[in-house]
Amino acid sequence: MISSTRRRVIVAAPGEVDVVTEPVPELQPDEALVSLLVAGVCGSDIHGMHGTHPTMKPPYYPGHEVVGVVEALGAETSGLVVGQMVTPEPTLPCGRCKMCTTGRSNICENLEFFGCGFREGGMADLFTVRASRLHIIPEGFDLRMAALIEPFSTPLHAVRLAGDIRGRTVAILGCGTIGLLMLAAARAKGARRIVMTDVLESKRDGALQLGADAVVDSAASDVAERVRGELGESADVVFDCVSIQPTITSAIDMVQRGGVVVIVGVPSRPVEVPVFILQDRQIRLQGSATYVSEDYADAIAIIAAGGVDARHMITSTYPLEQTATAFAAAAAGDQIKVLLTGDGIELD
Ligand SMILES: [Zn+2]
Numbered sequence: 001m002i003s004s005t006r007r008r009v010i011v012a013a014p015g016e017v018d019v020v021t022e023p024v025p026e027l028q029p030d031e032a033l034v035s036l037l038v039a040g041v042c043g044s045d046i047h048g049m050h051g052t053h054p055t056m057k058p059p060y061y062p063g064h065e066v067v068g069v070v071e072a073l074g075a076e077t078s079g080l081v082v083g084q085m086v087t088p089e090p091t092l093p094c095g096r097c098k099m100c101t102t103g104r105s106n107i108c109e110n111l112e113f114f115g116c117g118f119r120e121g122g123m124a125d126l127f128t129v130r131a132s133r134l135h136i137i138p139e140g141f142d143l144r145m146a147a148l149i150e151p152f153s154t155p156l157h158a159v160r161l162a163g164d165i166r167g168r169t170v171a172i173l174g175c176g177t178i179g180l181l182m183l184a185a186a187r188a189k190g191a192r193r194i195v196m197t198d199v200l201e202s203k204r205d206g207a208l209q210l211g212a213d214a215v216v217d218s219a220a221s222d223v224a225e226r227v228r229g230e231l232g233e234s235a236d237v238v239f240d241c242v243s244i245q246p247t248i249t250s251a252i253d254m255v256q257r258g259g260v261v262v263i264v265g266v267p268s269r270p271v272e273v274p275v276f277i278l279q280d281r282q283i284r285l286q287g288s289a290t291y292v293s294e295d296y297a298d299a300i301a302i303i304a305a306g307g308v309d310a311r312h313m314i315t316s317t318y319p320l321e322q323t324a325t326a327f328a329a330a331a332a333g334d335q336i337k338v339l340l341t342g343d344g345i346e347l348d
Pocket residue numbers: 042043044064065151
């Protein structure tokens with residue numbers, strides 16, 4: 001018997017995270033009703049809560065890094081059965097525009113985003129979602145591994161856009177959650193040497209523990225020179241997971257002539273870019289926005305093969321009722337990934 005009410009998280013106003021009880025919405029013919037197992041708190045949720053995210057403004061219903069169980073299926077769905085463990089690919093593309101019909105549904109001209117301003121998000125006991133966006137979680141995945149499929153797909157897309165990085169030198173700016181997953185992605189895709197930067201020593205230590213070849217203090221005035229020293233050359237590819245003025249300036253400074261700087265982090269304000277250097281050194285400045293289904297498939301395969309240390313990445317869990325505390329913990333900056341758990345769910 002499926003409950004007719006649910007608890008659901010709402011970011012009601014900047015800094016105000018509430019859990020409200022309300023009726024479960026009616027299931028549309030193309031939707032699945034999913035019960036929550038775990039939901040990750042994302043950096044963008046924290047930006048959104050503070051009112052500093054470029055597109056996610058309160059009030060909104062968060063939760064786009066979600067794992068759950070199919071409880072019911074609309075009449076027009078196919079390929080799923082009740083009881084399956086699933087994770088939504090939260091982008092909701094229109095399927096008709098030029099981007100959708102050329103394999104770039106992540107930059108759909110009419111994109112809606114589950115958990116990011118859409119009427120539904122995954123931080124709820126039960127939620128509805130377009131069934132065709134659900135990926136089935138394979139046997140052998142525990143909840144931690146499953147919770148990383150969505151966040152790991154973002155750096156995998158960034159690598160896809162950078163091109164073939166096998167044997168290349170890579171710099172990753174930022175040792176936060178996305179930076180560390182970027183490290184796993186670059187490693188899995190065959191980067192030869194990976195140097196990472198951060199302002200915090202504790203974060204740099206974390207990156208070394210997870211397999212960075214070297215780390216550099218990004219507060220150093222000669223950060224680009226130091227990265228070059230650790231790589232033994234200028235970086236073939238730089239992944240900027242911070243996207244603020246100092247990191248973008250140093251990224252363009254440390255990248256090889258003809259190289260690529262990929263903007264992975266969500267910038268919260270405009271930055272200045274020395275376009276003369278881009279032109280003169282033929283540097284490609286590449287934006288990267290979320291992922292496509294192939295990145296999800298890639299994420300699932302690499303996580304299944306042990307390419308991501310899920311136990312190390314998930315640093316705390318809170319029951320859904322304590323979402324405000326979980327957001328505060330994630331905002332404090334010393335966590336890698338904070339998870340919320342659904343009703344009665346405990347991680348071993
Ligand atoms: Zn996210």
